[in-house]
Amino acid sequence: MTGGEAVNGLGVAARGDEPRKPNLAVVGATGAVGTVMLGILSARQDVWGEVRLIASARSAGRLLSVRGRQVEVVALSEEAFEGIDIAMFDVPDEVAAQWAPIAAAKGAVVVDNSGAFRMDEDVPLVVPEVNAAAVRIRPRGIIANPNCTTLSMIVALGALHSEFGLQELVVASYQAASGAGQSGIDALREQTLKVAGTTVGEQTGDLRAVIGDNGPFAAPLVLNAVPWAGSLKDDGWSSEELKVRGESRKILGLPNLRVSATCVRIPVVTTHSLAVHAVFEREVTQERAQQILAEAPGVVLYDDPGAGEFPTPNDVVGTDPTWVGRVRRSIDDPNALDLFVCGDNLRKGAALNTAQIAELVAAELTV
């Protein structure tokens, strides 16, 4: 089938009757997530009419490749949303808070990957494998995409919840540098260059003296672990930790789910990992949990430690699914499972899930 033509069952082109393909805007097209998004749009089934690339004024005029064509980036403005049906936003919270309602007022359905709307009662928070139906109720014309840390585990947990009934989560994260955007990726590469060739004594001395600038992180990241992501909220919790709690509750539809998260950044470029302790209403078995995960859409079970099989970020980066390994029933609680989960924070954790939501909306608009 050639572009722009629909073919009926008899092989006759029905050009005049075909529904118009929706026009898509990518807002924040030049960032770390935006870059992955253009790759994803180029690789997935093409359901789009125009794909318009929008970024800040200083990126306007740049040419980026999407769907095999060079497209010029336009500056963010009200007019930039003219004729757009669906607008995917990957921009800072304050930019999304200002511009998503403007895009919605211009008639676009907004799929927003910032934190600005996720906990808004009138904005659904959607993971297609878990709560696809929620996209249809969007009184503000905005659908929110979860935080990358929540997204890196929630597909696997949704599958287990359906069978066993989730009651409690205790989560420790191993978050990648790219969760802090392109500046995080650049900072880790720069820091790695600076420590390479130093002595073990220097590597276990003050790393600040070796690397200079911490970049966007609260401490040196290379050869270190930084138990901090986001901003300080009440009682010592970080915004990132509260997102894991609030978003898991909302996506799973469990307003009383008990959640404790400790969010830690480690020197990995891309792919978040999480050690998850999940307590269920019903008794679990390792075998049944593995079976559920092996069959769940969007999940890869990679769990044979005797054969060296467990997911690591380097196995998972660049792939779409949530990878799960180290599935164990807790020795002291027959209702609890311990897991190690990895997800590419730029793909399923951001761009891919946003694209999946946009495709759900597109299917609805064109039906």
Next chain:
Amino acid sequence: MTGGEAVNGLGVAARGDEPRKPNLAVVGATGAVGTVMLGILSARQDVWGEVRLIASARSAGRLLSVRGRQVEVVALSEEAFEGIDIAMFDVPDEVAAQWAPIAAAKGAVVVDNSGAFRMDEDVPLVVPEVNAAAVRIRPRGIIANPNCTTLSMIVALGALHSEFGLQELVVASYQAASGAGQSGIDALREQTLKVAGTTVGEQTGDLRAVIGDNGPFAAPLVLNAVPWAGSLKDDGWSSEELKVRGESRKILGLPNLRVSATCVRIPVVTTHSLAVHAVFEREVTQERAQQILAEAPGVVLYDDPGAGEFPTPNDVVGTDPTWVGRVRRSIDDPNALDLFVCGDNLRKGAALNTAQIAELVAAELTV
């Protein structure tokens, strides 16, 4: 006071009456922990007569510095324990299993840092800040030093347990390369050299192609996280995870403590970190928990995230205490605390705790 002399209250030397200082053997003196041990023996109050350095036959004859003197390493043999009062072992499990009973039979009290005796009912497992009195009951003449992962958190947990009554631990570890010994340190340095200067594309491609050999790890460690340490035990648990459970129970004297651990290696040279979720019998408050930790011997509370204060491995490496930050009361459970804990796995996690146990025994022998 000059060496070898004791002075009574009148300033008169009482050379003939002074108790002999005990002779110490360091078995495994040339390893990663042994090297740190010699530094610790040189820095702490010197309670020892002879310090004899013992290693494998291939290291015999090497000269190592301890207490400001060059000492020649002797080969491990039955005769090497002649005249030794206390022998500290840091050698592989199978070497300890064979040689610790031989040293004990020669009259030495053995303080062993291998896994060979830790769960033996006739061998106390000791952390001086938590259960010092246990050193006195040692029917086999052997005292065990806990695994470095358990040791990196247990001093802090012991203090909290005394006040609140510990019931359950959910632990995720961020373990350093040096937990795998000198070969782990060397492998991480080598891998860091190899990835430095590669592109982000190469860093998020197959790292095996860049680094070649994984060293002692089950996957590439640099720019990665490896959810595996130790060997495979029943039901998918690793030996490291079972050590955290079994040893925490034994040290705290809580045979029914519920423990779930997920042990993960990350690219840090030295200092293990742990995200700990601890559930207590009694209700906790953030303020009281912080107060207990601030006052606990062997613990540093470093917990003001608004001022950028939380422990990272690079802050802690080379120091003696257990550092604790990110102290939070769980939002959904008034009886639970979430913490981030760091401890130098070669010092408190191995050599320092071994030295502290040996000093406890030395004090008893010379009284």
